[in-house]
Every structure is written in structure tokens, then in C-alpha cells.
Amino acid sequence: MSRAFILLLDSFGLGATPDAGKYGDAATNTFGHIAAWAAKEGKPMDLPNLEKLGLAAAAHTACGEWAAGFNQRDGFTAAYGAAREQSTGKDTQSGHWEIAGVPVLFDWGYFPKEVPSFPKELTDKLQELTGVPGFLGNCHASGTTIINELGDEHVATGKPILYTSADSVLQIACHEQHFGLERLYDMCEKAYELVKPYNIGRIIARPFVGENGNYKRTSNRHDYAVPPHAPTLLDHVKNEGGEVIALGKISDIYAGQGVSRVVKGPDNMALFDALLKVQDEAGDKSLTFVNFVDFDQAFGHRRDVAGYSNALHEMDARLPEFFAKMKDGDLCVITADHGCDPTSPGSDHTREHIPMIFFGPGVQGRALGISDTFSDIGQTIASHLGVKPLSNGTNLL
Known part of the structure; x- marks a missing residue:
């Protein structure tokens, strides 16, 4: 029996790529800078399971430096390496699609870093179609910050909060209670149609709850995404009779294309619980793909270094539970989709190498070097599952 698992730590970059300077990210290093911060605080990071798999060695391959506090130099149990993005930009969709064999070689549309960010003809038409009294925000912003800044006014006026980021996105x-969840979804569906001429990749519904300046986003987020422009690894697996189980926001990112089953969860640890349950259920030729979104949305974008570090420690502590449930024929890869260095200014993603850490009962520990495309990950999994090869990428194992 052959099964595959992709554990994607959203935004967990291993250091700037050679072209990062074009994106203003030449000095970024998500993992390295978190480790340096922890060491400076007198509390060096301790990720024994990830380190044994080869995480720090993969980071050294990517950026030429050993992360502070990580001392293992050999005896790794996974095939480890790093990958550079072939796609343009540093978007969520681009990273995920390229992992699955479909690089994005065109330019997405983006909204400018100015106020207002959105064209007047777009917001006027959206207001006309939805009947709202107007909009708040209309700028680049951190989602967790802007709902606390404008939440009270939103509740009082009924005006939705619009914002964007370095991604090709309108959020x-x-x-949920004062405006209504279904009403929000309906508005996002209308916005999805309106942004097509701007070549925008996603509309994201960001529902929240709370009161009096203390608001919290809920797990009822929904992405309205442009579907991949070519068949992905997910399509190949599903089309050949395998089940594709999408945890977290994976199904939204691929617009449901190639997905057999969707499993949601409010945070990293709930998603890990769901992963363990799926691990018991998944059958032969199945692909389980989980996005651990908190690294990005809760800590990377918020530039919360301590929170990011704590989340990595939580993840590392849970890995033995996953290891214990692995079966002969299982292949798992730990990876990411881009960086989001919490020590960098602003709140945007960063153009970085991503980890490629393959492990399972049949995998020998060894160095893989640096791949020139994320698609090597998907091609390796396609080969393992015995499905049709992808159009891009090389089998690394």
C-alpha cells in the first residue's frame, strides 16, 4: 500500500532566494531569524524531531548558515533539501500550485500600496450589487489588526472592511452575527466576478466575532480562488482512483479542483488532531494535504516572533504521534509555500527557499541539495503513488 502526506507549514521559509532582492526580501530568513531571536532571548529553540529529520541541515543548504542553537550535523533520518520557486511573486496560490506541478509563470494582478487600494469603479459596483452603505479600510493591512481597529465602526455602520496584502487578493x-455569515459569502461571490478583469487570484471571506474593540476571526473563512490553469498532482491522484483529502484551506486554494474530501479546523493543533484521524482512515493511493495556516496568518503576518517560535515547538512536540501511525508504503514531506519573516518590516510574505523534508519507512536519510522548482515535491509524490507524471518537476527519491 502506498500513501502520501504533505504537511505544509504555511510561510516557513529557510532564507532568501537568489532573486529575493527583486522583491525587497534579500535579507530575509524566517527560520534563521526566529532561531537567532530565541538564542538572543536566552531561550534557544529546541525542535528535536524536526532537527533529527534534517530541518537545520536543509536550512544550511538553503542559506549557507546553521540556525542558532541547532547542533546536529549528521545522522539525519529524512531526505532533506530546499527548493526555490519558479513562479513569479510570493503568493499562497503560486506556491501551492507549483508544489503540485503547476508553476505560475504569468503575473497576477495586485492592488497598490496606497489608500484607497481598490479602484473606485470596483468598490462602487460592489456597493451597488450588495446594497451596503459603504466600505471601511480599503488599504493594505494585517487582518487581525484591522478588525480590531475598525470592528466597532463596522458593527455600528454595517460597512464591510476591505483590505489586501502583497498577495493577489481582496479580503x-x-x-458573523451583526452582518451575517451567509451575507458575507454572497458579497464575496459577487466580488469574485468583479475582480476577474484585474486578474486577482482570490477573494477571501474573513468572518469575525467579538465586541468593543476585541475581535477574533473565526474558522468560517472561505477563499474564492481562481482554479489552477492545468491539472495538478491532486487531479492526477483523484483521476486515477486515489482519494485526495484536503485539510485546512487546501481545497480553497485549488478551488476544489482534484479534492475528494475536505476537513476543516480552527487552528494548527485542531488540524493536527484531524490529520491523525485521517491518517487512520486514508487508503491505498491516497494523498493527504494539510496547510498549517497559523504560522502565516497568526504569527508571520503579525510579526509575532515569539508566537511563531512557540507554534514551531508545538508542532515539533506533536510529530511523534504522526510518526507512530505511519505504515509501510507511507511517504510524507514537510514543506512550505513561501516565507513570512516575522523580523522583517511590514506584514507581507517573503521570497525564500522552502524546506523539502521527505520521510517514511522506506526513506533513507540523505541530502537532496537545492531544487530549482517546488514541483520536484509533487513529482516525487506522483512517482511514489504510481500516478501519471506531472508536467513539471523531477522525482527526488
Whole structure:
């Protein structure tokens, strides 16, 4: 029996790529800078399971430096390496699609870093179609910050909060009770149609709850994404009779294309619980793909270094539970989709190498070097599952 698992730590970069300077990210290193911060605080990071798999060695391959506090130099139990993105930009969709064999070689549309960020003809038409009294925000912002800044006004006026980021995205935040969840979804569906001429990749519904300046986003987020422009690894597996189980926001990112089953969870640890349950259920030729989103949305974008470090420690502590449930024929890869260095200014993603850490009962520990495309990950999994090869990428194992 052959099964595959992709554990994607959203935004967990291993250091700037050679072209990162074009994106203003030449000095970024998500993992390295978190480790340096922890060491400076007198509390060096301790990720024994990830380190034994080869995480620090993969980071050294990527950036030429050993992360502070990580001392293992050999005896790794996984095939480890790093990958550079072939796609343009540093978007969520681009990273995920390229992992699955479909690089994004065109330019997405983006909204400018100015106020207002969105064209007047776009917001006027959206207001006309939805009947809202107007909009708040209309700028680049951190989602967790802007709902606390504008949540009270939103509740009082009924005006949705619009914002964007360095991603090709328009995000709409509304209170679940005061505005209504279904009403928010309906607005996002209308916005999805309106942004097509701008070549925008996603509309994201960002529902939240709370009161009096203390608001929290809920797990009812929904992405309305442009579907991949070519068949992905997910399509290949599903089309050949394998089950594709999408945990977290994976199904949204691929617009449901190639997905057999969707499993949601409010945070990293709930998703890990769901992963363990799926691990018991998944059958032969199955692909389980989970996105651990908190690294990105809760800590990377918020530039919360301590929170990011704590989340990595939580993840590392849970890995033995996953190891214990692995079966003969299982292949797992730990990876990411881009960086989001919490020590960098601003709140945007960063153009970095991503980890490629393959492990399982049949995998020998060894160095893989640096891949020139994320698609090597998907091609390796396609080969393992015995499905049709992808159009891009090389089998690394």
C-alpha cells in the first residue's frame, strides 16, 4: 500500500532566494531569524524531531548558515533539501500550485500600496450589487489588526472592511452575527466576478466575532480562488482512483479542483488532531494535504516572533504521534509555500527557499541539495503513488 502526506507549514521559509532582492526580501530568513531571536532571548529553540529529520541541515543548504542553537550535523533520518520557486511573486496560490506541478509563470494582478487600494469603479459596483452603505479600510493591512481597529465602526455602520496584502487578493471582513455569515459569502461571490478583469487570484471571506474593540476571526473563512490553469498532482491522484483529502484551506486554494474530501479546523493543533484521524482512515493511493495556516496568518503576518517560535515547538512536540501511525508504503514531506519573516518590516510574505523534508519507512536519510522548482515535491509524490507524471518537476527519491 502506498500513501502520501504533505504537511505544509504555511510561510516557513529557510532564507532568501537568489532573486529575493527583486522583491525587497534579500535579507530575509524566517527560520534563521526566529532561531537567532530565541538564542538572543536566552531561550534557544529546541525542535528535536524536526532537527533529527534534517530541518537545520536543509536550512544550511538553503542559506549557507546553521540556525542558532541547532547542533546536529549528521545522522539525519529524512531526505532533506530546499527548493526555490519558479513562479513569479510570493503568493499562497503560486506556491501551492507549483508544489503540485503547476508553476505560475504569468503575473497576477495586485492592488497598490496606497489608500484607497481598490479602484473606485470596483468598490462602487460592489456597493451597488450588495446594497451596503459603504466600505471601511480599503488599504493594505494585517487582518487581525484591522478588525480590531475598525470592528466597532463596522458593527455600528454595517460597512464591510476591505483590505489586501502583497498577495493577489481582496479580503472582506464582517462580523458573523451583526452582518451575517451567509451575507458575507454572497458579497464575496459577487466580488469574485468583479475582480476577474484585474486578474486577482482570490477573494477571501474573513468572518469575525467579538465586541468593543476585541475581535477574533473565526474558522468560517472561505477563499474564492481562481482554479489552477492545468491539472495538478491532486487531479492526477483523484483521476486515477486515489482519494485526495484536503485539510485546512487546501481545497480553497485549488478551488476544489482534484479534492475528494475536505476537513476543516480552527487552528494548527485542531488540524493536527484531524490529520491523525485521517491518517487512520486514508487508503491505498491516497494523498493527504494539510496547510498549517497559523504560522502565516497568526504569527508571520503579525510579526509575532515569539508566537511563531512557540507554534514551531508545538508542532515539533506533536510529530511523534504522526510518526507512530505511519505504515509501510507511507511517504510524507514537510514543506512550505513561501516565507513570512516575522523580523522583517511590514506584514507581507517573503521570497525564500522552502524546506523539502521527505520521510517514511522506506526513506533513507540523505541530502537532496537545492531544487530549482517546488514541483520536484509533487513529482516525487506522483512517482511514489504510481500516478501519471506531472508536467513539471523531477522525482527526488
